[in-house]
Amino acid sequence: MKWNSLLILLLSTFLLSSCSNSPTGRYSQHKDSAPTRLPNESELRNAVPVHEPISPQGNRDYRVLGNDYEVMESAAGYVEEGYASWYGNKFHGHLTSNGEYYDMYSMSAAHTRLPLPTYVKVTNLRNDRSVVVRVNDRGPFHPERIIDLSFAAAYKLDMLDSGTAPVKIEAISLNTPMPAAQKTAAENRPDYLIQLVASSNPDRLSQLKHDLPPKFQEIATTEQSHGLHKLMLGPVSEDDSYDLLEQIRSSGYPEAFRVKAAQSQSDTPDAKHQN
Known part of the structure; x- marks a missing residue:
């Protein structure tokens, strides 16, 4: 590199x-x-x-x-x-x-x-x-x-x-198609997290977690990767993730975004481009 x-x-x-x-109204950057x-x-x-x-x-x-x-x-x-x-x-x-x-x-x-x-x-x-x-x-x-x-x-x-x-x-071919029953199960699986904020200061995240409304505190978790601490909600199903994201964005976290739980369960985590 x-x-x-x-x-x-x-x-x-x-x-x-x-x-x-060309700039569009939905984006803050030109x-x-x-x-x-x-x-x-x-x-x-x-x-x-x-x-x-x-x-x-x-x-x-x-x-x-x-x-x-x-x-x-x-x-x-x-x-x-x-x-x-x-x-x-x-x-x-x-x-x-x-x-x-x-x-x-x-x-x-x-x-x-x-x-x-x-x-x-x-x-x-x-x-x-x-x-x-x-x-x-x-x-x-x-x-x-x-x-x-x-x-x-x-x-x-x-x-x-x-x-x-x-x-x-x-x-990339995955060979056999997914059976209908497995598709339904996949859609209902708690595979998504909502990331609220990331910080190198774990105390800040602890305070933010403490200040969350009770309904969010119940599903709030923190994760750490390479010195960066992240405050997450979930995991929840795909359908529930959309509602949860809108709720948390309207509750003071407009930059929150959705992420696949599999991306943040090893030692990772961390969300676009509709034209």
Whole structure:
């Protein structure tokens, strides 16, 4: 990695417009920018492919910027080469096309046509580095780009300096489809957490936890990873996570976001890019 260049890029909040250069009312930033810290080791782990039902949102054909996009019925056998870009601060914590919340430190991506979610392997053809990401968003709506990567995924591919990179995308097949009963069970599984705040000061998090309303205190937990302490709520089911997130955001934590529990149960944790 070119550390000096990366640090300069981060500290100066280098702009990369991965979706559109036009501002929209739902975003606080006019242009996209990089965060002020690099991903830690736990955030650089590949996404782990698992059987998931197709999302109820984001899987219909649609039209953006005068162009029509037909969503693929299946990702089986999908392989494509083209240019990748990445997206960061502007979209962090905002809804993705399938109704989740974008976390620029998660291994996720946006694609115009793949079913949501789809797991894909992305290889940087300049250096042969690869990463496995979970596609949960739509974009990039740029004729020369085929995938938008999260900040962490782009960092792992060593493409932050260049902003874009030639890549090969390969869909990861999970072979047999998930039976209907398992799909229902998966939807009701407590697989999601809500992250309220992260801090290097555990005493601050203890105080914040103590000040939470009783209904939130009952499901509040703290987690620690590489010196960073995080205040979380959950785990809860996917359906319940949406209601819980709206409740906690309206209770004084507007930056709270949803995260897969599996991402924060090892020694990790830590949420985008609806255009």
